[in-house]
Amino acid sequence: MTPHEPRNGAAGVRLVSAPARPAELLLRDVHALDPRNGLDRRCDVLVRGGAIAEIGAPGTLSAPAGAETVEGEGRHLLPAFVDPHVHLRTPGQEHKEDLETGTRSAAAGGYCAVIAMPNTSPTIDSAPILGALLDAAAREARVPVGFMPAITRGLGGHELTDMAELRALGAAGFTDDGRPVADAGVFRRALQYQRLCGGVLALHEEDPALSGKGAMHEGTVSALLGVAGIPSVSESTMIARDCALAGYEGARIHIQHLSARESVEVIADAKARGVAVTCEASPHHLTMTDEHVRGLDTKRKMNPPLRAESDRQALIAALRDGTIDCIATDHAPHARDEKEVPFERAPMGTTGLETAFAAVYTDLVLPGTLPLELVVSKLTAGFGLLDLFVPTIAAGEPANLVLVDLDAEWVVGESGYESRSENCCFAGRTLRGRVLLTVAAGAVAYRERSTILSVPASGSGR
Amino acid sequence: MRHLLSIDDLTREDIERILDRAAAFEEVSHRDIKKVPALRGRTVLNLFYEASTRTRSSFELAAKRLSADVVNFAASGSSVEKGESLKDTVLTLTAHSPDAIVIRTPYAGAAALVASWTTAAIVNAGDGKHEHPTQALLDVYTLRTKLGSLQGRNIWIVGDVAHSRVARSNILAFKKMGADVTVCGPPTLIPRGIEALGCAVRYDLRDLREADVVYALRMQHERMDQHFVPSLREYAAQYQINGRRLGPRQVLMHPGPVNRGVELSGEVVDSPQAVITMQVKAGVVVRMAVLYEVLAGARDERGAPRPTEPQLA
Numbered sequence: 001m002t003p004h005e006p007r008n009g010a011a012g013v014r015l016v017s018a019p020a021r022p023a024e025l026l027l028r029d030v031h032a033l034d035p036r037n038g039l040d041r042r043c044d045v046l047v048r049g050g051a052i053a054e055i056g057a058p059g060t061l062s063a064p065a066g067a068e069t070v071e072g073e074g075r076h077l078l079p080a081f082v083d084p085h086v087h088l089r090t091p092g093q094e095h096k097e098d099l100e101t102g103t104r105s106a107a108a109g110g111y112c113a114v115i116a117m118p119n120t121s122p123t124i125d126s127a128p129i130l131g132a133l134l135d136a137a138a139r140e141a142r143v144p145v146g147f148m149p150a151i152t153r154g155l156g157g158h159e160l161t162d163m164a165e166l167r168a169l170g171a172a173g174f175t176d177d178g179r180p181v182a183d184a185g186v187f188r189r190a191l192q193y194q195r196l197c198g199g200v201l202a203l204h205e206e207d208p209a210l211s212g213k214g215a216m217h218e219g220t221v222s223a224l225l226g227v228a229g230i231p232s233v234s235e236s237t238m239i240a241r242d243c244a245l246a247g248y249e250g251a252r253i254h255i256q257h258l259s260a261r262e263s264v265e266v267i268a269d270a271k272a273r274g275v276a277v278t279c280e281a282s283p284h285h286l287t288m289t290d291e292h293v294r295g296l297d298t299k300r301k302m303n304p305p306l307r308a309e310s311d312r313q314a315l316i317a318a319l320r321d322g323t324i325d326c327i328a329t330d331h332a333p334h335a336r337d338e339k340e341v342p343f344e345r346a347p348m349g350t351t352g353l354e355t356a357f358a359a360v361y362t363d364l365v366l367p368g369t370l371p372l373e374l375v376v377s378k379l380t381a382g383f384g385l386l387d388l389f390v391p392t393i394a395a396g397e398p399a400n401l402v403l404v405d406l407d408a409e410w411v412v413g414e415s416g417y418e419s420r421s422e423n424c425c426f427a428g429r430t431l432r433g434r435v436l437l438t439v440a441a442g443a444v445a446y447r448e449r450s451t452i453l454s455v456p457a458s459g460s461g462r
Numbered sequence: 463m464r465h466l467l468s469i470d471d472l473t474r475e476d477i478e479r480i481l482d483r484a485a486a487f488e489e490v491s492h493r494d495i496k497k498v499p500a501l502r503g504r505t506v507l508n509l510f511y512e513a514s515t516r517t518r519s520s521f522e523l524a525a526k527r528l529s530a531d532v533v534n535f536a537a538s539g540s541s542v543e544k545g546e547s548l549k550d551t552v553l554t555l556t557a558h559s560p561d562a563i564v565i566r567t568p569y570a571g572a573a574a575l576v577a578s579w580t581t582a583a584i585v586n587a588g589d590g591k592h593e594h595p596t597q598a599l600l601d602v603y604t605l606r607t608k609l610g611s612l613q614g615r616n617i618w619i620v621g622d623v624a625h626s627r628v629a630r631s632n633i634l635a636f637k638k639m640g641a642d643v644t645v646c647g648p649p650t651l652i653p654r655g656i657e658a659l660g661c662a663v664r665y666d667l668r669d670l671r672e673a674d675v676v677y678a679l680r681m682q683h684e685r686m687d688q689h690f691v692p693s694l695r696e697y698a699a700q701y702q703i704n705g706r707r708l709g710p711r712q713v714l715m716h717p718g719p720v721n722r723g724v725e726l727s728g729e730v731v732d733s734p735q736a737v738i739t740m741q742v743k744a745g746v747v748v749r750m751a752v753l754y755e756v757l758a759g760a761r762d763e764r765g766a767p768r769p770t771e772p773q774l775a
Contacts (some may be wrong), residue, residue, distance in 0.1 A: 218654055218655070219654065219655045220655035220657075220658035221655075222653070222655065223653040223654060223655035223656045223658060223659070224630070224655075224658060224659060225570050225571070225592055226570050226590060226591030226592040226593070226626075226627055226630050226653075227570050227590070227591070227592070228591075229653070229654065231654075295571075295574075296570060296571035296574070296575075337547065337549075340547075340549050341547060341548060341549070342548065342567065342569030342570070342571055342572040342575060342589075342590075343569065343570060343571050344568075344569045344570060344590060345569055
């Protein structure tokens, strides 16, 4: 294992980043919080050679020669986040994002690894394309990236990709994200084929016959605006179909970006029946509703759409009771001129990596809706669902860490974004919780520009 | 008033002020020389991304009667067909310094978007299925002329509400003027959640006699291709306003153009209850008042135009 190919648990899945110097860091007097192992106290954390070497009482550890000391002053150190659902737009749409800017954006949001979706141009649906991307990531990616190739060629919904070959090359799973696999017969064959090649099938659930030309949630706001609606049942009926098929075939599926109350009910029911289904929700669906679309701001146009308050409450309840397994951003960059068009013409999607933690912290943790521990565990759970690693703060683990200032306030977009695109649905909002430092796969991947407090250590360790 | 984007932005007082001024302009249209110099030297740009004859000509006439210079820009035969974006088109046309842009597009919110890109006053002449505020104003004007006040009147809007910007603007405007509004149409063409606008919903015409005013919407033929209703014959059987259904004291309105034999039978179009040509007539004076309002009248509290001394808001 090299520092930039972290342990991932699943044979063959490749998570790749550019070579980086293994961190030598003393994080002094941080409030370490890792909900999985009960860690919740002020301490010193020493990182040596890119791995967590030691955790000690505050003020007890000293930096070895050459190590850098970061004064935590009681700020929170969390296991870094992982995102099983981002769009890095490479190849072919580099005017929106590329591997370098997308992973820089991830690092700035406290993420130590991400999985990129295949709806690129061309589609990631063959071994040569996947191979070329893995090579490119080894030159450009600031945090480890894995790729989920398509289930069907060209996302066409008809012919399966060479899934076994893609898997052997390191595919993290398969998805036609952006579109459903509308043909139940094709989808069933993909489920059957999973017995050969493994790899979770991650699903964008939407019945196109019901969603039609819809551009926002079907409800009172869409009625008021005269914009065609996407009904909640276009999502939930497709989830019900796919859970039934997955249960029948004994396959594993992961439902992407859950948005509707009805969908939560379908998944809770499928889980109760023993179907191997997991699911995710995005920060925007957890914090915003169709009321936020009244001004027809195209940054708030995404698929699935922002839904009603009752849907948002159902998602929050499902996060609490475990029906929703993880938070994933669906980071979907678009160029400014693509979004500066009338709402119904605009492409779907919002960026999300740089705002995920702060948005959820500000809107759900600060008001007391969800405990910080739960939010951290959901932001770090996504890779576990794909049999990849779960970032952990413990001696001997690779350093995947994020230092956050929970008291820092910032205005989204005020000082730009690390992402190449600026279509963030939280733009202009004042959020609490700022990422100061991200260590990904043992290397420092991001430092907040103004705040970093580090001093090169002298030999004495202070 | 800086722009006219949505009826939602107007108070009842705003509506009354605009319509009072329209009434004052009515006198101008009876003169031999139907022109006042109120907007002399101002430029009004008509930017139409959708086919329109009556709305566009009515705006053009309104601007000309106020002595403004008018430029018509239609999407066909223009740079739009060469792939220019709405923003680039607007920025290019803004270089000609129009004082007002009257815009119609097939997209909700486009007029508001354009307002954010230019310093010109924007008048929404229809944005997708969202709103058509000047239509609502001229309809209120027509009803005021016909009935006096709308307060407590019962107005039924019948037809394809889902795809109608006229319905949305009119529900808002009629409600603001104190009327009770009921929408009625095939369940496939009544959008879920429309009650939030403050109207009642019916799916048949059984209680149509409750209405003081029956406002029929145009049934567009393309809705047939999308199978929202089984057939035009079935639609007409269920929802056509005809001599049997229309009571003698009910006022009949329609935004035009009428599909005779579909949403309206021929005999009601030609009946004395129909005020359809009054609506068209009202279009010019109401649009004069709107252009005057956004370009000159915002600070004029007297409610009547001062034609020789226009002030820029």
